[in-house]
Amino acid sequence: MKYLSFDIEATGLAENDYLIEFGMVPFCSETGEIAHHLEKNWYVKCPSFEELKPRLDKWVIDHNKELIDKAHNEGEELNQFKILLETYLNDPEVTEYFQKTERNKIVLFGKSLNAIDLPFMNRDLGWNFMREHFHHQVLDLSSVVMSMCDMKLLPDSCQSGSGLMKHFKMGDVAHTALADAVNTADLYLKVMKSAKKS
Numbered sequence: 001m002k003y004l005s006f007d008i009e010a011t012g013l014a015e016n017d018y019l020i021e022f023g024m025v026p027f028c029s030e031t032g033e034i035a036h037h038l039e040k041n042w043y044v045k046c047p048s049f050e051e052l053k054p055r056l057d058k059w060v061i062d063h064n065k066e067l068i069d070k071a072h073n074e075g076e077e078l079n080q081f082k083i084l085l086e087t088y089l090n091d092p093e094v095t096e097y098f099q100k101t102e103r104n105k106i107v108l109f110g111k112s113l114n115a116i117d118l119p120f121m122n123r124d125l126g127w128n129f130m131r132e133h134f135h136h137q138v139l140d141l142s143s144v145v146m147s148m149c150d151m152k153l154l155p156d157s158c159q160s161g162s163g164l165m166k167h168f169k170m171g172d173v174a175h176t177a178l179a180d181a182v183n184t185a186d187l188y189l190k191v192m193k194s195a196k197k198s
Helices: 049-055 058-063 065-074 078-089 092-098 113-125 127-133 141-150 161-167 177-197
Strands: 002-010 019-028 040-043 106-110 134-140
Touching (some): 002 092, 002 113, 002 177, 019 065, 019 078, 019 113, 019 177, 040 065, 040 078, 049 065, 058 065, 078 113, 106 177, 113 127, 113 134, 127 134, 141 177, 161 177
Parallel strands (some): 002 106, 106 134
Antiparallel strands (some): 019 040
C-alpha cells in the first residue's frame, strides 16, 4: 500500500496556535521504498516570535525560535500554501504514483495524527479540501506501535517517538516537518520488518 507520510510543526498545540511548517514524502509498504524524489516541504507564515512569545509554551520558546523566525520571514501565506499543496497533489507524477482517482484517494500517514496534525489540517485547509484529496481512513504510527506494545512485540518504551527512534537506533527526533515525515515512514517500515521476524 502507498501512503503520504506527513508532519507539521506549529507554534504550540492549542486551538489558536499557528501551523508553521509542513513536510511530506510518499512511501510504499510493499516495496519498502521511500519516494524521496517526491518529498516536499513548506514554511507557512506566522506572526513574529516577539509577537507570539507571551503566549508560547516554554518548550517552544527554548527550542523553536529559529523555526518561527523562518516561518515569519520566509513562509508562504496560508492561502498560497493551500494552492501549492493542491498543485503538488494534482501533479501527474504524484497522481500516477498513488494511482489517484476520484474514488481512490491518498491515504495520510503520520504520528499522533488525530491529536495534532489532522485538527490543524482540517482547520487551515478546510473540510472540503481534505475530503477532496485524502481518504477518510488514515494510518497512525502511534496506534500501530501501541498495539504492538500490547502484544509484547515492542517494549513499552517505544510508545514515545523518542523511545521508538532509540529502539531502532535512529538518533533523536528532529522536530522539523520533512525530517520527521521521512523518519516516521522509515520507522513504520522498520516496525513492519520487526513484526514479520516475530
